[in-house]
Amino acid sequence: MIDLLILGGGIAGLSAAWAARERGLDALVLEARGSAGGILDSFSIDGFRFDNGVHLSFATEPEVRAVFDRTPHVEHEALCLCWDNGLWLRHPVQNNLYPLPVEEKVALIDGLVGQPEGEVRTYRDWLIQQYGGPMAARWPLVYTEKYWTLPAEKLGIDWIGQRMRRADLPEVLRGAMSERVPSTYYISRMRYPRRGGYRAFIEPMIEAATIRTGARVAAVDPRARQVRIDGGEVVGYRRLVSTLPLPSLVAMMDDVPDGIRADAESLFATRVDLISVALRRARVSPSLWFYIYDRDVLAARVYSPSWKSADNAPPGCSSLQWEIYSSCRRPIEATIAEMTENCLAAMERMGLAARDDVIFTHHKYLPFGNVVFDLGMEARRDRVRGWVEAQGIGLAGRFGEWAYLWSNQSFMSGRSAVERLVPVAA
Numbered sequence: 129m130i131d132l133l134i135l136g137g138g139i140a141g142l143s144a145a146w147a148a149r150e151r152g153l154d155a156l157v158l159e160a161r162g163s164a165g166g167i168l169d170s171f172s173i174d175g176f177r178f179d180n181g182v183h184l185s186f187a188t189e190p191e192v193r194a195v196f197d198r199t200p201h202v203e204h205e206a207l208c209l210c211w212d213n214g215l216w217l218r219h220p221v222q223n224n225l226y227p228l229p230v231e232e233k234v235a236l237i238d239g240l241v242g243q244p245e246g247e248v249r250t251y252r253d254w255l256i257q258q259y260g261g262p263m264a265a266r267w268p269l270v271y272t273e274k275y276w277t278l279p280a281e282k283l284g285i286d287w288i289g290q291r292m293r294r295a296d297l298p299e300v301l302r303g304a305m306s307e308r309v310p311s312t313y314y315i316s317r318m319r320y321p322r323r324g325g326y327r328a329f330i331e332p333m334i335e336a337a338t339i340r341t342g343a344r345v346a347a348v349d350p351r352a353r354q355v356r357i358d359g360g361e362v363v364g365y366r367r368l369v370s371t372l373p374l375p376s377l378v379a380m381m382d383d384v385p386d387g388i389r390a391d392a393e394s395l396f397a398t399r400v401d402l403i404s405v406a407l408r409r410a411r412v413s414p415s416l417w418f419y420i421y422d423r424d425v426l427a428a429r430v431y432s433p434s435w436k437s438a439d440n441a442p443p444g445c446s447s448l449q450w451e452i453y454s455s456c457r458r459p460i461e462a463t464i465a466e467m468t469e470n471c472l473a474a475m476e477r478m479g480l481a482a483r484d485d486v487i488f489t490h491h492k493y494l495p496f497g498n499v500v501f502d503l504g505m506e507a508r509r510d511r512v513r514g515w516v517e518a519q520g521i522g523l524a525g526r527f528g529e530w531a532y533l534w535s536n537q538s539f540m541s542g543r544s545a546v547e548r549l550v551p552v553a554a
């Protein structure tokens with residue numbers, strides 16, 4: 129019987145295995161896919177390497193840095209742009225209004241000065257109170273629908289934290305009058321492996337862990353302390369950590385109370401269609417990554433893998449990856465060919481590159497992107513988490529905890545799950 133069985137070989141599962149090793153425990157990771165790494169697994173095609181979405185590290189935790197810093201890396205300044213109907217604006221847009229016509233600036237700032245006060249219940253209330261109606265309507269309310277797939281009045285506010293720059297009148301005025309304003313992005317420096325894609329940061333943990341790939345978990349029985357893998361094999365355990373998506377885990381369990389099952393079924397995440405584009409020209413992107421506000425462009429965000437590291441493209445070439453978000457609440461209607469065409473047309477409209485510059489395009493689908501904080505989600509999620517943990521199962525990771533975790537936080541989450549199950553003094 130295994131001391132610690134870990135479901136899922138993404139960064140959370142790998143850091144749980146790393147922590148188990150530090151405690152002298154015998155740990156086994158079960159991973160459905162053919163390789164470990166989860167969302168952080170990079171992929172290569174014809175000399176071009178891509179990650180699964182933008183992926184840069186801003187980890188500060190010593191435990192994470194002790195692993196990530198083993199890999200030689202480059203540091204980037206966190207400068208990004210926004211494409212808004214024919215204009216490139218610096219991010220965050222409210223602090224960089226300079227390129228806009230005077231009358232527009234006046235209307236947007238007037239709205240900010242006269243912003244309403246009152247109860248903030250939804251993300252829409254929050255946006256309007258932060259930025260004023262005109263600014264909220266022009267940028268974040270549009271972006272919310274593209275990225276979260278729901279209108280802002282259907283989202284809560286607990287997830288916001290430091291993720292959104294609050295509006296500050298002197299900052300906004302300065303950025304409206306001058307092009308030269310300091311960056312106010314909430315993270316100043318970002319790290320990325322010199323070679324091997326983002327996956328290289330977690331390679332030491334992959335090498336150290338005992339992982340069974342191609343092992344898709346089909347059923348979990350906490351009373352018998354057994355997990356069944358697709359194909360029928362049963363694995364017994366003393367302790368269990370799951371990083372599988374919380375609703376999927378509950379669906380694999382028997383004797384779940386009706387209320388818990390209903391709560392679990394109500395949780396949903398965005399899905400991501402990634403359109404990767406390999407180009408025979410160097411440096412086509414205007415910034416490391418950029419946001420897109422136009423409604424008719426399907427992608428919400430684009431990054432350049434070759435800007436993150438020159439090792440991600442052959443010499444003289446570059447690359448882009450476009451992120452298109454959908455969910456069960458707003459399924460994508462376009463085909464892969466239509467999504468690709470939409471990205472290429474936008475690329476040309478933005479003046480980045482021409483069709484003739486394209487070497488190949490590639491599509492990849494991520495079934496889980498961001499957990500969606502629709503109104504009341506946290507209460508439902510907490511009931512589900514409470515019930516699962518009461519069955520003796522430790523929960524970890526972005527989808528195991530069902531929280532908005534960056535890779536460093538997912539790492540810490542895997543570690544904490546082991547610390548809770550096996551305190552050091554024990």
Ligand SMILES: Cc1cc2nc3c(=O)[nH]c(=O)nc-3n(C[C@H](O)[C@H](O)[C@H](O)COP(=O)(O)OP(=O)(O)OC[C@H]3O[C@@H](n4cnc5c(N)ncnc54)[C@H](O)[C@@H]3O)c2cc1C
Nearest residue numbers: 136138139140160166167181183184344345525526534535
């Ligand atoms: C588009 C995008 C951009 C991001 N950008 C950044 C960034 O710039 N910086 C940053 O720090 N973080 C970023 N993140 C967040 C980061 O990717 C996550 O925090 C982290 O990868 C989550 O790791 P995890 O181990 O919790 O989950 P996952 O990586 O999803 O791992 C879960 C694993 O479980 C496996 N699994 C699922 N079902 C089963 C089953 N039935 N049986 C066995 N195995 C199963 C999966 O195959 C997967 O390998 C981004 C995320 C996305 C989606």
